[in-house]
Amino acid sequence: MLTRREFHSRLLAALAVTAVPAAAAAGGGLYLNRLTFGARSGEEVADPVAWLEDQLAMPAADDGLTARLAAARLRIAYAAGKDQNGQSWPARDEVRPLTTLTADPAELLYCIDWEQGMDFAERARPADEVIAASLIRAVHAPAQLREVMTQFWHDHFNVNAHKDEFCAAFFAGHDAALRENALGNFGVLLAETARSPAMLYYLNNADSRASPANENYARELLELHTLGAANYMNDRYDDWQSMPKGPDGVALGYMDLDVYEVARAFTGWSVADGRYVTEGVNAARTGRFGYIEAWHDPYQKRILGVEFAPYGGPMQDGERVLRMLARHPGTARFVCTKIARRLLADEPDARLVGDLAAVFLTAADAPDQIAQVIRALVLHPSFAATTPQKLRRPFEFLAALYRATGAEVTGTENAFQWQLMRAGWRQHEFGPPTGHPDTADKWVGASALNRVVDLGLYAHDDWFGVASVDFTAQPEETVGGFMSRWAARLGGVADWAAAAGVDPMAAMSDLSDDERKGLASGAIAMAALTPQFLLR
Amino acid sequence: MGEPILVVVFLRGGADGLGLVCPASDENLIAARPEDLRVLRHGDGAGRQIAQEVADVDFRFHPNLGPLADLYDAGDLSLIHASGLTEATRSHFDAEARIERGLFGVTPPGDPSGWIGRWLAAANPGGPMPALAVGTQQPASLLGSGAAVSEALGDLMVAGGHWLAPALRARLAAGFGDHGPLATPVAGLLHLSEMIGKRLWSEADQALLTYAPAVPYPENPLTPSLMTVAQTIKQDMGLRVATVDFGSWDTHVAQSGVFAEMAGWLAGSVMAFWRDLGPLQQDVSVVVMSEFGRRLRSNTAGGTDHGRGNVMFVLGPQARGGRMVGRWPGLAHEALEEAADLAVVTDYRAVLAEVLTGHMRLADGGRVFPGFDAAPLGLWG
Numbered sequence: 001m002l003t004r005r006e007f008h009s010r011l012l013a014a015l016a017v018t019a020v021p022a023a024a025a026a027g028g029g030l031y032l033n034r035l036t037f038g039a040r041s042g043e044e045v046a047d048p049v050a051w052l053e054d055q056l057a058m059p060a061a062d063d064g065l066t067a068r069l070a071a072a073r074l075r076i077a078y079a080a081g082k083d084q085n086g087q088s089w090p091a092r093d094e095v096r097p098l099t100t101l102t103a104d105p106a107e108l109l110y111c112i113d114w115e116q117g118m119d120f121a122e123r124a125r126p127a128d129e130v131i132a133a134s135l136i137r138a139v140h141a142p143a144q145l146r147e148v149m150t151q152f153w154h155d156h157f158n159v160n161a162h163k164d165e166f167c168a169a170f171f172a173g174h175d176a177a178l179r180e181n182a183l184g185n186f187g188v189l190l191a192e193t194a195r196s197p198a199m200l201y202y203l204n205n206a207d208s209r210a211s212p213a214n215e216n217y218a219r220e221l222l223e224l225h226t227l228g229a230a231n232y233m234n235d236r237y238d239d240w241q242s243m244p245k246g247p248d249g250v251a252l253g254y255m256d257l258d259v260y261e262v263a264r265a266f267t268g269w270s271v272a273d274g275r276y277v278t279e280g281v282n283a284a285r286t287g288r289f290g291y292i293e294a295w296h297d298p299y300q301k302r303i304l305g306v307e308f309a310p311y312g313g314p315m316q317d318g319e320r321v322l323r324m325l326a327r328h329p330g331t332a333r334f335v336c337t338k339i340a341r342r343l344l345a346d347e348p349d350a351r352l353v354g355d356l357a358a359v360f361l362t363a364a365d366a367p368d369q370i371a372q373v374i375r376a377l378v379l380h381p382s383f384a385a386t387t388p389q390k391l392r393r394p395f396e397f398l399a400a401l402y403r404a405t406g407a408e409v410t411g412t413e414n415a416f417q418w419q420l421m422r423a424g425w426r427q428h429e430f431g432p433p434t435g436h437p438d439t440a441d442k443w444v445g446a447s448a449l450n451r452v453v454d455l456g457l458y459a460h461d462d463w464f465g466v467a468s469v470d471f472t473a474q475p476e477e478t479v480g481g482f483m484s485r486w487a488a489r490l491g492g493v494a495d496w497a498a499a500a501g502v503d504p505m506a507a508m509s510d511l512s513d514d515e516r517k518g519l520a521s522g523a524i525a526m527a528a529l530t531p532q533f534l535l536r
Numbered sequence: 537m538g539e540p541i542l543v544v545v546f547l548r549g550g551a552d553g554l555g556l557v558c559p560a561s562d563e564n565l566i567a568a569r570p571e572d573l574r575v576l577r578h579g580d581g582a583g584r585q586i587a588q589e590v591a592d593v594d595f596r597f598h599p600n601l602g603p604l605a606d607l608y609d610a611g612d613l614s615l616i617h618a619s620g621l622t623e624a625t626r627s628h629f630d631a632e633a634r635i636e637r638g639l640f641g642v643t644p645p646g647d648p649s650g651w652i653g654r655w656l657a658a659a660n661p662g663g664p665m666p667a668l669a670v671g672t673q674q675p676a677s678l679l680g681s682g683a684a685v686s687e688a689l690g691d692l693m694v695a696g697g698h699w700l701a702p703a704l705r706a707r708l709a710a711g712f713g714d715h716g717p718l719a720t721p722v723a724g725l726l727h728l729s730e731m732i733g734k735r736l737w738s739e740a741d742q743a744l745l746t747y748a749p750a751v752p753y754p755e756n757p758l759t760p761s762l763m764t765v766a767q768t769i770k771q772d773m774g775l776r777v778a779t780v781d782f783g784s785w786d787t788h789v790a791q792s793g794v795f796a797e798m799a800g801w802l803a804g805s806v807m808a809f810w811r812d813l814g815p816l817q818q819d820v821s822v823v824v825m826s827e828f829g830r831r832l833r834s835n836t837a838g839g840t841d842h843g844r845g846n847v848m849f850v851l852g853p854q855a856r857g858g859r860m861v862g863r864w865p866g867l868a869h870e871a872l873e874e875a876a877d878l879a880v881v882t883d884y885r886a887v888l889a890e891v892l893t894g895h896m897r898l899a900d901g902g903r904v905f906p907g908f909d910a911a912p913l914g915l916w917g
Contacts, residue, residue, distance in 0.1 A: 204788045207837040215841045216788040219627065229630050235623045256626055256874070346717075391717055422691070424672030431784055432548075434629060437673070444721035445685025446692055446728050448672045453694055453704070500703035522700045529704065530711055531718060 033388065033536035034343050035378070036144035038400030041489040052378055056371045058143035060179045065141050072098055072411040074132045075465070078119040087117025095412055100126040101133055101172050105197065105287025111169035112273060120165070127161035127168035130175050131428050132411045135466060138399035139409045149182040149370070150175075151395075152342045154428065155435025156335075157193045157225060159202040162429040166201035170271075170287060171428065174198035183371040186335060187326035187364065190225065194322055195289035197271045203433065206270045208263065209295030218263035220433045222254050226325040228334030240305055250324060251304040261301045265308070265317035268296030291315050304328075327364045332357035338438070339370075340377055345386050346439040352382040388535045391440040394425035397452055401459050401528055402467050404490045413465025419458075423451035452534075456525035460517065471516045473508035480504025482516070483523040492527025538819045539661070540896050542777045543765055544652070545758075545806070546675065547826035549786035550628060553846035554829060554878060555795055556601065557615055557860075558583065561594035564867035568833040572792035573840065575599065586615075591864045600800035603807035607851060611858040612810075612817075614915055618845040618865050619882040620828055624874070626842040628786070631827035636676035638885060638905050651904055652777055653680030655892060658903045663774020664731050670761040670780045678779060682720075684728055688764050689736060689771070690744040694729040697742045705729070735771055753808040756801035758782045762809040769816060776896075785826060788839040810851065821852030821895040823888065829878055832867055845878035848887050852895060855917035862886075862913060886910045 028045025032038070035055065045051045073095040082088035100108060103126075110116055111123040134151075141147045157178065161171040174196045181189040193199050200206040200217070208214035223229050233253035237243045240258075243251040251258075272290030275283045283290050291314055301308040301317060304324060308317055325331055336356035340348035359376045363369040377383060392400055398416060402409055417427055424443060430436055437443070460469055473482050479502060483494035497504045500522070508516065527533060558575035559565055560583065565574055575583035575596045583596035584605035595617075597605045607613040623640055625631045634640065638651035649657070656667055657680065667683035669675060674685045686692050694708070695701040705726060712722040736745050747767040753759040761780045768775045783798050806822065813820055829846030845865075850857075862882040865871045873879040885908045889901035894916025902909065 204837060204839070207789055209836055212833065212835050212841075214788055214835050214837050214839070216786075219842070223627055223629070229627060232625070232627055232630060234625055256624075259626070389716060422672070422687070432628070440717035442673050444718065445669065445672060445674055446721070446725045447684075447686030447688075449721055449725050450691060450694055450729070453708075457695060457698055457700070457704075496703055496707065499706075500700060518699070525700065526704065526707055529708060534718065 030384065030388075031378070034383075034390070035148060036403075037138045037148065037396060038392075038403040038536075040403050041406055049379075052145075052375065055143065055145040056183060056368070056375065058146060060143060060146060060182075062142050065137065068136055068140055068410075069098055069101065069133055072132060072136055074098060074129060074411050075413055076121055076125060076128075078121045081119055083114075083117045085115070085117060089118055092119075098129040098133055098411075100129050103172070105170055105173055106285065107287075108169045109273065109285055109287050111165050123165035124162060124168040127171045127428065128414055130161060130172050131417060132414055132466075134175075134427055135395075135399065135402075135416065136409050136411065138395070139402045139407070139467075145374070146179065146182050148343075149374070150179040152339070153178040153182055153189065155430070155438070156338060157189075157196075157199065158430055158433050158435035159196075159198045160426075160429050160431050161198065163202055163431075166206075166271075166273075167198050170197035170201070173288075175428075181370075183368065183374070185365075185367050185369045186331075186360070187323065187369075188367075189370075190326050191319070191322050193225070194221070194266075194269065194318065197273070197287065197289065200269065200271050200289070205266055206273075206275075208267050208269070209292070210264065210267045210297030213260075213263035213267045213297065215259055215263040218266060219259045221266075221321075221325070222259060222262060224433055224435075226334070227254055227328060227330040228337075230334065231330040240302065243305060245305055246329065250306055250328065252330065254304060258303055261303045262321055264297040264299075264301055265303065265321050268292045268294070269315070269318055270295065327361065329357065329361065332360040336360050336373060339373060341438050343374070343377060344383060345389055346441075349382050352377070352380055355380065389440070390536045391443055392534055392536060393436065393438075393443055394420045394423035394448075394452060394455065395427050397528075397534070398455055398459060400533070401456070401490075401524065404528075404533075405460065405469050405486070405524060406489070407460065407467040407469045409467045411466055416459075416464035416466050419451060419455060419464065422447070423455070424448045453525075453529060456528040457521060460521045460524060469520075471513070471520045473511070473516060477508045478504060479506045479508060479511075479519060482508050483519055486520045486523040487527040490524060490527035490533055492523075492530065492533070494523045494526065496526060538816070539774075539776060541769060541775060541820045542652075542891065542896055543780065543820060543822045544677065544778070545762075545780045545782055545802075545822060545824045546632075546677075547783050547785050547802070547824065548628075548632070548781050549784045549826070550631075550828045550830055550842055551783070551785040551826040551846065552787060552791065552795060552830040552840055553617065553826070554832065555791075556598050556799060557586070557617060557847045558596050558598065559593045559864075559867065560596045562867050564869070565832065568867075569840075570834060570838075572838075573834050586860060588860055590860050591866065593864065593866075595860065598796070598799045600796050601803045603803040604849065607807065607810065608858055611856075612851055612853070614850045614854060614857050615860040616848040616850070616862050616882055616887050616913065617860060618878055618880065619848050619862060619884050619887060620844060620846050620880040622880055622883050624844070626828060626844070628827055628842070633676055635825075635827055635884060637679070638677075638888070640885075640908075649680035650675070650677040651888065652677045652683075652779070654904045655777065655896070655898065656681045656683075658900075659776070659896070659898060661774065661776045663776070665728070665768065665773040666776045668765070668768055668775060668778045670764050670778060675779050675781065682724065683777075683779075684724070686728075686764070687760065689732055689747075689767060692725065692728040692732045693737060693744065694726060696733075696737065696744065731773070735773075749808075749812045750814055751808055751811045753812070754801070754804040756805060758801050758805040759808070762805050763812075766809055766812045769813065769820070787830070788835065788841060789837040791834075791839045806851065818853050821850065821854075821891055823891060824849040824851070825884065825887075831877055832872065833876070843877035844873045845880045848884065850887065850891060850915060854894070854915050856914065861915060882913070883908070883910060886913055887915075890915050 077093040080091040177192040203217035205217035231253040234255040272284040272286040274285040487494040586595040669685045830840035830843040892898040
């Protein structure tokens with residue numbers, strides 16, 4: 001173990017920066033653009049370092065946000081129907097509060113109980129509630145950096161909440177675990193996701209038992225959650241003996257043999273959903289992680305060149321794998337590359353990533369490991385020196401629009417999701433386990449880009465049923481003044497009005513509600529569809 | 537006869553080739569899988585037999601691939617089994633990246649192009665829309681192509697029908713000049729928008745003209761994509777290559793039901809697309825491929841894990857269609873790759889290179905697959 005003094009000196013060496021001047025040079029605007037879902041109108045950061053510390057320390061819970069989520073409503077509508085067991089249900093079309101977000105998972109087992117007749121929309125409802133809440137949180141949560149990182153971890157530990165009713169039922173727990181640990185310790189976060197029922201269903205580990213084991217989770221654990229594809233060396237080495245090893249004897253990369261063995265280590269990691277285990281034995285019904293000893297392959301294993309003795313005890317194989325992976329230098333590099341890619345640049349500087357990986361490894365046991373990495377990133381000279389180049393992806397663009405205009409996001413419909421999907425974004429229902437891509441080239445296909453144009457044009461109509469803005473004109477306001485006021489909220493000007501056939505000197509008092517909304521939406525779209533707003 | 541056109545349908549997730557075109561009589565297969573994960577030779581659910589002697593094995597199409605069996609019997613479809621990537625990877629993303637880049641053995645690495653992108657660079661076809669990726673994100677095969685990426689042609693009209701359209705288009709045209717990641721894409725979108733506007737926008741209706749196919753298509757997730765391709769071909773926009781991503785074939789659990797459904801969608805939509813083309817069929821080749829096949833032995837959850845060798849389909853006018861091409865290595869233990877999977881004995885590049893030279897009339901396949909040189913499979917004689 002390191003002493004506290006050694007820990008700090010190594011941390012400072014890893015940072016290798018004169019922190020405060022770099023931060024001051026960065027300026028608050030960069031902080032708001034990169035570390036939040038976008039600046040609110042008029043929002044400024046006077047003291048960037050203090051602001052950053054405040055954001056890093058801010059807890060997930062917030063009374064104001066809790067009140068907003070309690071007040072939110074989401075529509076559910078379906079026709080009358082009946083199932084194969086002859087059970088029937090009436091048609092419904094109603095708006096309901098988001099009741100499942102904080103429910104105990106045991107209360108949500110009805111979603112996966114096909115003895116009970118109900119429309120599938122009821123079974124999938126918990127997923128829809130998390131999706132509705134995600135936009136409210138992105139726009140209104142005070143702990144913005146935590147929200148940004150929660151979204152990051154959602155893509156890193158991707159689960160498609162609408163894959164089936166199993167993933168849907170327990171998705172809120174997955175979401176909460178990511179948010180709780182978004183700035184915490186990576187090993188803890190990894191262990192949470194390995195026990196997350198939504199993840200266990202999504203990557204099929206819930207059904208994995210000896211033998212042969214189901215390899216789906218094991219492969220993505222190595223390739224997507226920890227070591228990354230750069231450390232997949234299957235075609236470079238013929239056997240595990242020839243794979244190079246670190247000073248601790250752990251192989252530096254992995255191959256298919258490791259995938260098979262990791263899959264064996266996680267056999268029996270399942271969900272206590274009442275499932276059949278063996279004759280006369282069923283799992284408990286808690287809706288939480290459940291270990292099934294009878295399904296576990298207990299014999300010796302060799303993972304990343306390390307011998308695992310047989311009969312290691314309940315869950316010991318899996319937990320040891322997670323510990324090895326969480327402090328592996330390959331994981332440090334992969335995760336830090338992705339964090340830097342998320343917050344700063346599509347292709348982050350290799351030296352920056354090296355510095356962050358050193359912080360990641362040094363702080364492997366710290367409860368604020370991820371916060372330390374982010375602090376090192378933001379205070380790094382590269383942060384201020386990098387010109388804005390990150391494209392706001394569709395969900396981020398929508399949230400940034402609403403933050404800039406001061407829209408109140410209250411829900412009632414998830415229709416925004418449909419428009420986001422056409423732009424390539426599937427909030428909490430991205431199919432492949434990679435999560436959404438995070439480089440601009442993946443988001444600038446012609447039709448995807450055109451849907452972003454549409455988001456700019458229509459986000460403030462009521463089409464999406466999520467947000468409301470007060471477009472009342474001020475007394476004596478002219479059309480030009482009104483449009484400029486809305487453009488200014490996004491840092492733009494409405495100097496184009498006359499060219500678009502609008503008389504800027506006309507009086508606002510003569511216009512209808514729809515006409516006012518149309519003018520404001522136009523001013524917002526023209527200011528939003530600019531490099532200054534699209535790139536952060 | 538017009539310029540030749542290539543359509544690549546990519547089955548994402550690793551489609552189970554042993555279930556699509558099944559060596560139904562193979563004893564190793566019968567021992568390794570339950571009945572619902574192979575094709576049966578007798579009874580109601582039996583698959584159509586391939587009327588060709590291949591290594592004394594009774595190959596059969598999945599029962600839901602009837603339309604593909606029809607195309608095969610008509611001599612329009614070839615099968616290349618035990619094909620794929622010669623690099624041993626069982627990672628989706630690694631395998632897809634390697635297949636779509638198609639640069640195995642190229643040193644130094646670092647060429648960021650995809651194989652279709654390199655074909656476009658070599659052929660330089662011109663025209664308003666030489667390449668189209670149907671979907672929201674460009675596949676790696678089209679890297680370096682500047683392809684249009686869209687699910688439907690109408691999706692490319694910028695602010696269609698909006699009062700701000702002219703002002704917005706002007707601002708987009710002027711505002712992104714020197715801003716890196718957006719300059720080219722925004723200019724490309726505006727160009728496509730103008731072209732679509734001229735061809736498909738009805739001023740009278742203030743709406744896009746809808747596409748009326750020549751034949752009905754089945755309703756499924758693949759149909760809209762293939763209809764977009766058919767429409768683009770018929771709109772005479774100079775389309776030379778289109779990519780379509782289809783499915784989530786990653787069937788680790790309870791494979792048989794969902795696999796059967798997707799197989800039916802694939803065959804039904806491809807057949808409708810083919811009939812919709814009518815006389816334009818003579819210009820079009822369709823390649824159906826996936827990143828890898830699946831494990832010979834099923835797992836304990838009624839699914840199959842990632843494997844290696846797979847089947848590829850080539851549909852279109854060809855010299856000797858209606859055949860299974862390439863060697864069949866068998867499923868005996870000693871023939872398996874790493875003792876687990878159907879081996880890859882035909883490099884997928886052999887198939888694509890021959891489509892490019894035989895159908896697309898490319899003189900030198902080496903420009904698309906540098907360093908790759910293999911005897912032709914004989915698809916085009």
